[in-house]
Amino acid sequence: MNNTWLLIKTMLKMQYSNAGKKGSNLWLYVVAFIFLLPVSIIYISFINGFIHSLYSGLQPFGQESALLGILFLGIHLLLFIMSLVTVLSAFYFADDIQSYIPFPFHPYQLLIGKAASPFLYLYVTSAIIFLPVFFSYGSAGGESLFYYLYGIILFMLLPIIPFAIAAIILMFMMRFVNVAKNKDRSKVIAGISSFLLIILFNIFIRLKTNSNEMVEELTVIFQKQDGLLEMVTVFYPPAYLSASALGDSQSWLGLIYFIAMLALTAGALLLFAWLGQLLYLKGVLGLNNSGKHKLSKQKMQRKMKRRPVRLSYITKELKIIFRTPTFLMQCVMQGLFGPILVVVILLFDFGTGLSLEFLDTLSDKQILLLLFIASFIIISTNVTAVSSVSREGKTWYTNLFFPLEPNQVLFSKIAASWIINLFVITLFFILSLLVTVPVVVVLIWLVTILTASWLTSSFGTYLDLLKPKLNWTDEQELFKGRFIGFIGFLIQAGILGIFTWFLWRSDAVENLYATSLILLGLLLVCIFIVYKLIDKKINSNVFQDI
Amino acid sequence: MIEINNVSKSFHGKNNAIDQLNLVIPDGKIVGFLGPNGAGKSTTIKMMTGILPIDKGTIKLNGLDIEKQPLEAKKTFGLVPDQPDMFLRLKGIEYLNFIGDIFNVPAEIRKERIEYFTKKFSVYDALEDYILTYSHGMRQKIVVTGVLIHDPDVWILDEPLTGLDPKSAYILKEMMRAHADKGNTVFFSSHGLEVVEQLCDAVAIINKGKLIFYGNMDELKAQYQTDQSLENVFLELTSDE
Numbered sequence: 001m002n003n004t005w006l007l008i009k010t011m012l013k014m015q016y017s018n019a020g021k022k023g024s025n026l027w028l029y030v031v032a033f034i035f036l037l038p039v040s041i042i043y044i045s046f047i048n049g050f051i052h053s054l055y056s057g058l059q060p061f062g063q064e065s066a067l068l069g070i071l072f073l074g075i076h077l078l079l080f081i082m083s084l085v086t087v088l089s090a091f092y093f094a095d096d097i098q099s100y101i102p103f104p105f106h107p108y109q110l111l112i113g114k115a116a117s118p119f120l121y122l123y124v125t126s127a128i129i130f131l132p133v134f135f136s137y138g139s140a141g142g143e144s145l146f147y148y149l150y151g152i153i154l155f156m157l158l159p160i161i162p163f164a165i166a167a168i169i170l171m172f173m174m175r176f177v178n179v180a181k182n183k184d185r186s187k188v189i190a191g192i193s194s195f196l197l198i199i200l201f202n203i204f205i206r207l208k209t210n211s212n213e214m215v216e217e218l219t220v221i222f223q224k225q226d227g228l229l230e231m232v233t234v235f236y237p238p239a240y241l242s243a244s245a246l247g248d249s250q251s252w253l254g255l256i257y258f259i260a261m262l263a264l265t266a267g268a269l270l271l272f273a274w275l276g277q278l279l280y281l282k283g284v285l286g287l288n289n290s291g292k293h294k295l296s297k298q299k300m301q302r303k304m305k306r307r308p309v310r311l312s313y314i315t316k317e318l319k320i321i322f323r324t325p326t327f328l329m330q331c332v333m334q335g336l337f338g339p340i341l342v343v344v345i346l347l348f349d350f351g352t353g354l355s356l357e358f359l360d361t362l363s364d365k366q367i368l369l370l371l372f373i374a375s376f377i378i379i380s381t382n383v384t385a386v387s388s389v390s391r392e393g394k395t396w397y398t399n400l401f402f403p404l405e406p407n408q409v410l411f412s413k414i415a416a417s418w419i420i421n422l423f424v425i426t427l428f429f430i431l432s433l434l435v436t437v438p439v440v441v442v443l444i445w446l447v448t449i450l451t452a453s454w455l456t457s458s459f460g461t462y463l464d465l466l467k468p469k470l471n472w473t474d475e476q477e478l479f480k481g482r483f484i485g486f487i488g489f490l491i492q493a494g495i496l497g498i499f500t501w502f503l504w505r506s507d508a509v510e511n512l513y514a515t516s517l518i519l520l521g522l523l524l525v526c527i528f529i530v531y532k533l534i535d536k537k538i539n540s541n542v543f544q545d546i
Numbered sequence: 547m548i549e550i551n552n553v554s555k556s557f558h559g560k561n562n563a564i565d566q567l568n569l570v571i572p573d574g575k576i577v578g579f580l581g582p583n584g585a586g587k588s589t590t591i592k593m594m595t596g597i598l599p600i601d602k603g604t605i606k607l608n609g610l611d612i613e614k615q616p617l618e619a620k621k622t623f624g625l626v627p628d629q630p631d632m633f634l635r636l637k638g639i640e641y642l643n644f645i646g647d648i649f650n651v652p653a654e655i656r657k658e659r660i661e662y663f664t665k666k667f668s669v670y671d672a673l674e675d676y677i678l679t680y681s682h683g684m685r686q687k688i689v690v691t692g693v694l695i696h697d698p699d700v701w702i703l704d705e706p707l708t709g710l711d712p713k714s715a716y717i718l719k720e721m722m723r724a725h726a727d728k729g730n731t732v733f734f735s736s737h738g739l740e741v742v743e744q745l746c747d748a749v750a751i752i753n754k755g756k757l758i759f760y761g762n763m764d765e766l767k768a769q770y771q772t773d774q775s776l777e778n779v780f781l782e783l784t785s786d787e
Binding site for chain 2: 402541
């Protein structure tokens with residue numbers, strides 16, 4: 001146990017230590033706090049009101065426990081999806097495991113140590129979603145002390161089952177994928193598979209939900225006490241047990257459910273540790289990076305082309321992003337995930353002959369603005385730009401001794417991010433054609449979003465230049481605990497969101513072309529300002545001070 | 547030629563990591579740079595190559611000030627850093643091509659040099675593999691090849707022989723000699739005192755940021771009136787007592 005605890009402490013320190021970081025990020029936390037404080041007050045009061053009204057609606061039918069069922073089911077589902085991503089990155093993408101293997105640790109101890117960091121994320125998520133609903137429900141029903149006691153303990157146990165399920169699935173998958181014996185390829189295959197799993201899951205749920213049948217079933221279910229809870233949680237006992245433990249907290253029955261849930265959690269934990277002991281190291285070890293390839297004369301000749309410095313640098317950036325599994329997942333796949341999910345939802349909700357009826361009620365100007373702001377929000381969440389400098393890590397210094405101008409380096413990094421945004425823009429392009437947006441609107445949108453993509457790439461690169469994170473030992477660390485991307489998103493989406501809203505509401509500008517010109521003008525002004533800021537930084541010799 | 551004039555550097559306002567360093571490395575010479583761990587060798591090299599800003603003083607490479615004319619100065623030297631772990635996700639050939647593009651080396655010359663040096667260092671067959679898969683020594687060889695393909699006048703090498711197999715170490719030493727004999731400058735830091743004794747025309751010894759000796763082996767022996775090896779003199783010079 002001592003060793004496990006030691007591993008947990010060491011691994012957390014490696015992830016979150018401030019050692020070697022310059023300056024303080026205090027101002028970032030202050031900005032985040034200022035933004036988040038009003039949002040959280042509104043959020044909590046909204047949840048409270050919502051739960052109270054649902055409770056009073058369901059209580060007369062004896063179905064209020066369904067709320068708890070939905071809560072547990074929803075949170076387990078969310079934690080499961082999050083676990084897929086975090087388990088993959090912490091267990092398999094992070095190379096730091098190599099440093100621990102020579103030490104006399106059991107695989108299960110390594111696993112538990114590695115689970116510590118993902119668990120922190122899962123607890124934060126559970127706290128944000130579970131606690132407000134839990135307390136609101138408690139106050140709505142005037143619940144007993146046992147309700148709160150069980151609830152807090154269940155909250156502490158919440159991430160264990162979804163995490164264990166996700167980890168077990170992935171450990172089996174990686175054991176299988178590892179047959180390829182190529183580390184990077186295995187990581188990419190596993191990463192893409194887990195995204196596909198989430199999308200397929202979504203499709204499955206959509207296929208299962210048939211609205212006509214549901215109405216009939218609901219009538220039957222409503223006639224039975226707690227029938228709704230049983231329906232909601234029928235396929236997933238942990239949600240049923242947790243919800244019942246809280247719902248019946250004042251009786252012995254609640255205690256039995258509660259103990260059953262504790263046993264189930266302990267079982268999941270043991271199964272996770274046991275299977276981890278069997279499978280984990282087999283999935284991680286034996287992965288290697290090698291692959292011998294001979295260089296033929298023709299290939300050598302072909303590869304010897306002389307290219308302009310910027311083009312060469314952009315190609316280098318893109319190659320590194322696409323070949324580093326963590327960068328590929330964070331910079332490329334995550335950006336695509338949202339739009340792909342939207343396409344899936346649209347395809348299933350609207351059938352094959354896609355047409356969004358509400359589009360008919362909008363003017364061309366409004367369609368343009370809607371398309372623009374939706375696609376802009378997606379590309380401004382992309383982390384390629386805000387990791388431009390940080391991705392280099394400890395090799396940032398190579399940019400300093402090569403005969404390169406700082407603006408050549410930054411231009412190439414901005415361009416690399418812009419190119420990666422093209423994937424999302426292409427998806428939106430296809431999407432807009434699917435929902436039959438007028439061609440002229442699509443073309444104008446294309447010009448504005450390509451310009452906006454340059455803006456968000458430049459701004460992200462500038463933000464990263466201000467506070468780069470170079471002292472990482474593993475690519476995973478680079479994306480952890482960084483608020484800069486989120487702050488960048490808030491600023492950009494805030495400014496452009498307000499401006500788009502203003503254009504939407506404005507009666508003075510009704511014409512599509514005038515709107516697009518104004519929008520384009522604003523984007524160019526913003527790009528100009530960002531360039532001035534970057535220039536200022538370059539002139540203050542920020543490159544050497546990083 | 548490398549001219550280091552009155553250079554000082556401190557970190558976070560603490561004691562000078564480099565204290566009024568004056569050093570001139572003339573053309574046609576190999577100069578070894580010695581010092582215990584933390585003496586300031588890497589800091590000096592980083593300032594010479596533009597990686598770290600200089601607090602006080604100037605550094606010129608072939609007459610070009612590294613701070614005032616950085617691009618021109620950077621084109622005149624090639625650096626082998628102490629850690630060759632860079633661009634790990636590029637293939638060997640891609641890295642060399644990238645360097646070729648940055649230093650504007652014409653395609654034909656580039657091809658000729660890459661073939662020549664990588665065959666000499668026995669890494670030609672690994673050029674299509676990712677640098678990530680290379681051993682430390684192979685990475686070192688690729689970085690050295692990267693320096694050689696743009697044929698700079700000044701070579702600055704931070705621990706260049708670490709991790710190299712005996713044959714490649716021998717080849718590199720021969721190359722350093724040949725490069726200096728052509729009238730160029732070779733400046734390298736090392737902890738291998740025997741190599742320095744055998745290869746260098748002069749040694750510069752630094753301790754706690756101060757230059758404590760600069761001259762050839764004969765001058766060293768004369769100054770300290772001893773016939774002892776460089777190792778013994780070095781240990782004596784850099785001892786704290």
